[in-house]
Amino acid sequence: MEEQVIKPKKxxxxxxxxxxxxxxxxxxxxxxxxxxxxxxxxxxxSFEVFAGGTALFIxxxxxxxxxxxxxxxxxxxxxxxxxxxxxxxxxxxxxxxILCFTLPVLYGNPFDGLNPFVQIGVFLTVGRVHNVPVWxxxxxxxxxxxxxxxxxxxxxxxLYKLLPILFLITIFIPRLDxxxxxxxxxxxFHKYLEYVKYVLSGFVHFLSMYIFGMYLSKYKEKxxxxxxxxxxxxxxxxxxxCCDVYINCKYSIVxxxxxKIFLTMLxxxxxxxxxxxxxSCEKLNNLLDVAAKYSFGLFFVHWYFVFAFxxxxxxxxxxxxxxxxxxxxxLCMVSVRYLFVISCSFFVLFILxxxxxxxxxxxxxxxxxx
Numbered sequence: 001m002e003e004q005v006i007k008p009k010k011x012x013x014x015x016x017x018x019x020x021x022x023x024x025x026x027x028x029x030x031x032x033x034x035x036x037x038x039x040x041x042x043x044x045x046s047f048e049v050f051a052g053g054t055a056l057f058i059x060x061x062x063x064x065x066x067x068x069x070x071x072x073x074x075x076x077x078x079x080x081x082x083x084x085x086x087x088x089x090x091x092x093x094x095x096x097x098i099l100c101f102t103l104p105v106l107y108g109n110p111f112d113g114l115n116p117f118v119q120i121g122v123f124l125t126v127g128r129v130h131n132v133p134v135w136x137x138x139x140x141x142x143x144x145x146x147x148x149x150x151x152x153x154x155x156x157x158x159l160y161k162l163l164p165i166l167f168l169i170t171i172f173i174p175r176l177d178x179x180x181x182x183x184x185x186x187x188x189f190h191k192y193l194e195y196v197k198y199v200l201s202g203f204v205h206f207l208s209m210y211i212f213g214m215y216l217s218k219y220k221e222k223x224x225x226x227x228x229x230x231x232x233x234x235x236x237x238x239x240x241x242c243c244d245v246y247i248n249c250k251y252s253i254v255x256x257x258x259x260k261i262f263l264t265m266l267x268x269x270x271x272x273x274x275x276x277x278x279x280s281c282e283k284l285n286n287l288l289d290v291a292a293k294y295s296f297g298l299f300f301v302h303w304y305f306v307f308a309f310x311x312x313x314x315x316x317x318x319x320x321x322x323x324x325x326x327x328x329x330x331l332c333m334v335s336v337r338y339l340f341v342i343s344c345s346f347f348v349l350f351i352l353x354x355x356x357x358x359x360x361x362x363x364x365x366x367x368x369x370x
Contacts, residue, residue: 062213
């Protein structure tokens with residue numbers, strides 16, 4: 001009988017863990033910190049600064065996937081994703097589904113009137129309706145399904161040769177945008193198709209970031225080059241951000257991902273270079289470690305608190321602002337909203353995790369993502 005080869009565990013990368021903590025904080029900011037009238041300069045700037053955290057999250061997902069690929073086994077991999085991503089996604093969908101049924105107009109349910117069981121199927125397969133940020137889950141499932149193909153292409157030295165083309169797609173083909181009012185005049189079937197197209201467009205748009213994450217995970221020594229080129233990356237980030245703001249204001253075309261490509265490289269280079277110093281700052285490192293550990297849970301639940309805050313204080317998703325004084329007031333308002341959403345999300349997740357542990361639940365991630 002052949003001896004089973006036990007592969008050694010790979011070390012936990014602190015700089016990636018910290019990066020994940022920062023990424024989830026940026027994602028929440030993107031959903032809470034928008035100010036300015038639509039089409040205005042301040043709105044374009046706030047969108048560019050605070051939105052786009054999804055690109056960072058997808059990059060990290062690709063990085064960690066490749067980092068752990070040494071023990072990849074498709075059936076086991078899909079089983080873990082089912083337990084730790086899909087099941088908590090469905091459980092944390094319950095409040096959103098209830099809101100879709102009880103407050104269809106206020107919550108923005110374009111499928112109101114459809115058979116309730118069909119509605120639930122629609123919500124879970126496209127994500128965005130019942131819980132705006134979690135359109136990410138149906139999209140990331142596509143990456144899960146294609147995981148074996150991605151590793152096969154990597155083993156044949158083909159995968160990373162696709163990156164230049166994929167980056168061009170990211171740059172020149174923005175994600176589709178969709179809101180309930182955009183599909184109001186369509187029948188239910190075509191409404192659903194629009195939401196499916198939204199998910200698929202996200203996959204195509206962000207494919208470059210996932211594979212780029214895999215690339216830098218395989219060739220970690222190249223991260224040091226990013227730090228050495230930090231001034232160039234900073235300039236490119238600012239230039240692309242300015243271009244995106246201009247195009248947004250002039251033509252109402254929003255990308256937001258291009259500058260995040262350079263932000264990702266810049267932050268990753270800094271985090272790896274100063275990894276030991278960050279570890280020595282125990283309070284900061286521990287705080288970001290908590291944010292990283294709670295990242296999926298925060299992702300699943302934070303939109304409910306955004307909705308609650310907006311209804312409680314009669315506050316729109318994007319706070320109008322015109323003039324310096326109004327912009328400062330709006331910035332204060334959205335900052336309070338951000339802190340409220342982060343605090344409530346952490347508190348609820350902590351309480352739920354505590355209760356589950358008291359009930360001797362071993363895998364609490366299966367329920368809340370934490």
